[in-house]
Amino acid sequence: MPSVIRSRARRSSRLLPVPAPSNPIEALERRTLLSVAVGSTIKNTFGLPGGAPTDINLAGAFDDTAVQGVVARLNTSLGNVDIELYDKAVTKTVQNFVNYIANNLYNQTVLHRLVSGFVLQGGGYIQTGAHIQEGPKIKNEFSTARPNLRGTISMVTVPATDSLGNPVPGGGPNSATSEWVINLADNPSLDTSNGGFTVFGQVINGTLSVVDQIAALPIIDASAVSPVFSELPVRNTPAGNPTADDFVFINSAGIIADTQFLTLSATSDDPSIVNPTVSDGILRLNYGSQQGSARITVTARDSSGNESSQTFTAGVGEYTVQIGSGGIGSKLDFAESDGGKGSIALSKSGSAFVRLAGEGLGLTNDKKPKLTGTVSAIDDITTIDTGTGTSLTIKSAGGDGIVDVRGVSVDGPLKTFSAKTTRLSGNTTIGGTVRTMSLGAVNSANVVLGGSPADGIQLGLTLTTATDSNFTSGMPIKSIKAGAFVDTLGTPGTITAPALSSITTSGLLQESINAPGGIIKTFKAGGAQKGDITATAMVNFSALDIQGGVWNFSQPYAAGRDTIKKMIVTGSMTGTTIRTAGSIGSISVLSVVSGRIYAGVDVTDEEFPPFLPTQLSQFTSPARLGSLKVSFGSEQLSVAATSMGRVDLSEIGTDAAIPFGIAATQIDQLTGKTADTELGLGTPFSLKDLDDQAAFDAAVAALQLPTGNFIVSLF
Structure with missing residues (x-):
C-alpha cells in the first residue's frame, strides 16, 4: 500500500506586525468618479419593422477616467x-x-x-x-x-x-x-x-x-x-x-466594467421608429412598425454629475435582391451606412437571395440595375442550386472595414466561402462540402457545414476571432488558423468534426475540440487554451497556459507509439485532466495547480482524492509517461501510468487541502523539493529506479522528507 506522511499541524494564519499608532483618514474617499470618457464605439445597427428588439451590452462603451x-x-x-x-x-x-x-x-x-x-x-x-x-x-x-x-x-x-x-x-x-x-x-x-x-x-x-x-x-x-x-x-x-x-x-x-458605476440613459430622435431603454447596463432597442432610421444617443453620468455621450444610427427596414442565375447579375455592389463600400458575389452556378437592412434601399431601372440607399447590415443570404465549383464572396472596404452578416444559408456545396471583412452572427449553414472558408469576426454564431469523410474533401478554415461560437463540420478539417477563440460565457464553444489535423491561434484558444476520429498533428495556441479535447491522438501541443478542461485520447497502446508525443506549456496548467489510452512522450509545463494526467489508467473524476489507482488492475495497458517536467511548482497534481521515465515536479505543495500524488509500477527517476508552509522547504530529493514501495518508504524516511498530502504509490 502507498506510504502517506501527512502534515502534523494545520496551516497557521500568516503573521502581521503589531500595528503602529496612526491617525485614520478617509484616504480613499477622494477617489470618487470625477469624469467620464467615451470608450468603444457603439456600432450602427438595424432591426425589422415590429421585430424582436436588439440588446447591446454597454460594458466598455464609457470609461471612468478617474x-x-x-x-x-x-x-x-x-x-x-x-x-x-x-x-x-x-x-x-x-x-x-x-x-x-x-x-x-x-x-x-x-x-x-x-x-x-x-x-x-x-x-x-x-x-x-x-x-x-x-x-x-x-x-x-x-x-x-x-x-x-x-x-x-x-x-x-x-x-x-x-x-x-x-x-x-x-x-x-x-x-x-x-x-x-x-x-x-x-x-x-x-x-x-x-x-x-x-x-x-x-x-x-x-x-x-x-x-x-x-x-x-x-x-x-x-x-x-x-x-x-x-x-x-x-x-x-x-x-x-x-x-x-x-x-x-x-x-x-x-x-x-466601469459602466457599473455610471448612470446610463438613452434617447431617440424618433421614438416611433426606435425606442431605446437601458437596464442593468444593457441598451434595448425596440422597433416600431414603420421603416426608417433614428439617431440614438446614449449618455453616461457619474456621481458628480459629469457626463459623456455617443450617438449612432438604428435603422428599421429590409430589401431583398437576387443575384446569380435569374438575378441582376453575379455581383451586387452597395454603399454602407458608415461610408464604406461593400459587395456580394456568387460565381459559377446557383442563385442567392440577399436580404439587406438599411435606409432608402431599392433598385434602379437601368439595364444593369444598381442598389440605391445605404446598407447597415446583411440580414440574410439564402442560396439555391450551388455546386462544388461555386464561390460566395462578401467584401467591405472603407468605413470601418466591416460589414455585419446576420445569417447565411447555402443549400448545397461550395468551393470557397470568402468573408474576411465581415462580422458574422446568427446561424450559417452550408448544406454540402466547402474546401476553404475565410471569415472575419464570428460572434455568438453557430456555423454548420455538411459533407462527410466519404466525400474526400477536407476543410481549410481561417478567421480573425470567434467569440462564444460553435463550428460543426461533416467533413474532416485539415487546418484552422485564427487570431483567437474567446469564451465570455464561462463555457467555451465547440468545434466538432470527424477529424482535425491542425489548429493554430496567435491568441486565446478557448474552444472545446470534438474530433474523435483523427490525429491532431498540430495544436498551437499563442495564448491560453481552455476547453475539452477529444481525439484519437495528438502529436504536438503548445500553449501559453491551460485554463481547464478534460482531454480524452482513444488511440490504443502500442509499443514505441505515443498517443501524445510532445506537450509544452510555457505558463501554468490549472484544473485540467488528461487521459490517454496509450503512452505519453513528454510534458513540459511551468507550474500546475489541480491537474491530473493518466496514461493507460482507469481512474475517473468521480473517484475520491488522491485521484489515483488503488489496485494494479486499474492499469489497463503498459502505457508509459516518457518525461514530465514542472519547472516552477506543482500542487494537487496527480499522475498515473504503468511506467514513467524522469518526473521532475520542482517545488511540491505538500500541504495542499486534499491528497494527490503519483502512481506507477516503475519510475526511472523522481525529483523535486517538498514545500510545506509550516515545515519549510524540506530537502531536495532525487530518487532513481523506483519499483518497490517498501524501498521508497525507507528512502523517504532516511531523507526525512515532509511529504504531507503528497502520495507515491508503487504497485
Missing part, C-alpha cells in the same frame, strides 16, 4: 467592496489576485481576521478553517510610492524570522500567495515589515463604508474551530462555535 486600473468587486455579507487594482504598477501581484478571482477561489471564503484600527484580513480560509487552494508564491513588488494607507489592499507575507530571531520556514518578502489585508488606518509599520507589504489596489466608489461596517463588528475567539479564527469578526455573537449565520463571507469575487 479609475485607471481594472476594478474587482468583492460581494460580501454586508455589501459590495470595489477595489481599483494597480495593474500597470504591480503587474505580477495584480495578475496573481485576478487569477484567484478567475478560478473562483475567493468565492465563499471568510474574512477571518479583524484587528480594530489596523487591518481586515481575508483571501485564505473557508468557514471550516481549511485553507483555499494556493498557487505559487509571488515576488514582492512593494514600493514606497504605494504606502499602506487607509483603504488600500496589500498582500500578506510570512515573516522571515520569529520574535526570537529564529528563521521561519517558507518565510520572507517573497512568500505571499492568496491572502491579503485591507488597511483600516494608515499603517506605516507594514511598509517596513518583511520587505514591505505590497499594496496593489485601493477601495473606491464609496464602498469603504462597507469595510467600515465590517470593521465595527464584534470580534470573537473561535480558535476551537481553527487557530486562524482567534480574531474572527462575526455578524452575530454565537453562544458556541460560529455558524454560517455568523461569519462574514465573500460570496463572490469578480472583475467589473
Whole structure:
C-alpha cells in the first residue's frame, strides 16, 4: 500500500506586525468618479419593422477616467467592496489576485481576521478553517510610492524570522500567495515589515463604508474551530462555535466594467421608429412598425454629475435582391451606412437571395440595375442550386472595414466561402462540402457545414476571432488558423468534426475540440487554451497556459507509439485532466495547480482524492509517461501510468487541502523539493529506479522528507 506522511499541524494564519499608532483618514474617499470618457464605439445597427428588439451590452462603451486600473468587486455579507487594482504598477501581484478571482477561489471564503484600527484580513480560509487552494508564491513588488494607507489592499507575507530571531520556514518578502489585508488606518509599520507589504489596489466608489461596517463588528475567539479564527469578526455573537449565520463571507469575487458605476440613459430622435431603454447596463432597442432610421444617443453620468455621450444610427427596414442565375447579375455592389463600400458575389452556378437592412434601399431601372440607399447590415443570404465549383464572396472596404452578416444559408456545396471583412452572427449553414472558408469576426454564431469523410474533401478554415461560437463540420478539417477563440460565457464553444489535423491561434484558444476520429498533428495556441479535447491522438501541443478542461485520447497502446508525443506549456496548467489510452512522450509545463494526467489508467473524476489507482488492475495497458517536467511548482497534481521515465515536479505543495500524488509500477527517476508552509522547504530529493514501495518508504524516511498530502504509490 502507498506510504502517506501527512502534515502534523494545520496551516497557521500568516503573521502581521503589531500595528503602529496612526491617525485614520478617509484616504480613499477622494477617489470618487470625477469624469467620464467615451470608450468603444457603439456600432450602427438595424432591426425589422415590429421585430424582436436588439440588446447591446454597454460594458466598455464609457470609461471612468478617474479609475485607471481594472476594478474587482468583492460581494460580501454586508455589501459590495470595489477595489481599483494597480495593474500597470504591480503587474505580477495584480495578475496573481485576478487569477484567484478567475478560478473562483475567493468565492465563499471568510474574512477571518479583524484587528480594530489596523487591518481586515481575508483571501485564505473557508468557514471550516481549511485553507483555499494556493498557487505559487509571488515576488514582492512593494514600493514606497504605494504606502499602506487607509483603504488600500496589500498582500500578506510570512515573516522571515520569529520574535526570537529564529528563521521561519517558507518565510520572507517573497512568500505571499492568496491572502491579503485591507488597511483600516494608515499603517506605516507594514511598509517596513518583511520587505514591505505590497499594496496593489485601493477601495473606491464609496464602498469603504462597507469595510467600515465590517470593521465595527464584534470580534470573537473561535480558535476551537481553527487557530486562524482567534480574531474572527462575526455578524452575530454565537453562544458556541460560529455558524454560517455568523461569519462574514465573500460570496463572490469578480472583475467589473466601469459602466457599473455610471448612470446610463438613452434617447431617440424618433421614438416611433426606435425606442431605446437601458437596464442593468444593457441598451434595448425596440422597433416600431414603420421603416426608417433614428439617431440614438446614449449618455453616461457619474456621481458628480459629469457626463459623456455617443450617438449612432438604428435603422428599421429590409430589401431583398437576387443575384446569380435569374438575378441582376453575379455581383451586387452597395454603399454602407458608415461610408464604406461593400459587395456580394456568387460565381459559377446557383442563385442567392440577399436580404439587406438599411435606409432608402431599392433598385434602379437601368439595364444593369444598381442598389440605391445605404446598407447597415446583411440580414440574410439564402442560396439555391450551388455546386462544388461555386464561390460566395462578401467584401467591405472603407468605413470601418466591416460589414455585419446576420445569417447565411447555402443549400448545397461550395468551393470557397470568402468573408474576411465581415462580422458574422446568427446561424450559417452550408448544406454540402466547402474546401476553404475565410471569415472575419464570428460572434455568438453557430456555423454548420455538411459533407462527410466519404466525400474526400477536407476543410481549410481561417478567421480573425470567434467569440462564444460553435463550428460543426461533416467533413474532416485539415487546418484552422485564427487570431483567437474567446469564451465570455464561462463555457467555451465547440468545434466538432470527424477529424482535425491542425489548429493554430496567435491568441486565446478557448474552444472545446470534438474530433474523435483523427490525429491532431498540430495544436498551437499563442495564448491560453481552455476547453475539452477529444481525439484519437495528438502529436504536438503548445500553449501559453491551460485554463481547464478534460482531454480524452482513444488511440490504443502500442509499443514505441505515443498517443501524445510532445506537450509544452510555457505558463501554468490549472484544473485540467488528461487521459490517454496509450503512452505519453513528454510534458513540459511551468507550474500546475489541480491537474491530473493518466496514461493507460482507469481512474475517473468521480473517484475520491488522491485521484489515483488503488489496485494494479486499474492499469489497463503498459502505457508509459516518457518525461514530465514542472519547472516552477506543482500542487494537487496527480499522475498515473504503468511506467514513467524522469518526473521532475520542482517545488511540491505538500500541504495542499486534499491528497494527490503519483502512481506507477516503475519510475526511472523522481525529483523535486517538498514545500510545506509550516515545515519549510524540506530537502531536495532525487530518487532513481523506483519499483518497490517498501524501498521508497525507507528512502523517504532516511531523507526525512515532509511529504504531507503528497502520495507515491508503487504497485
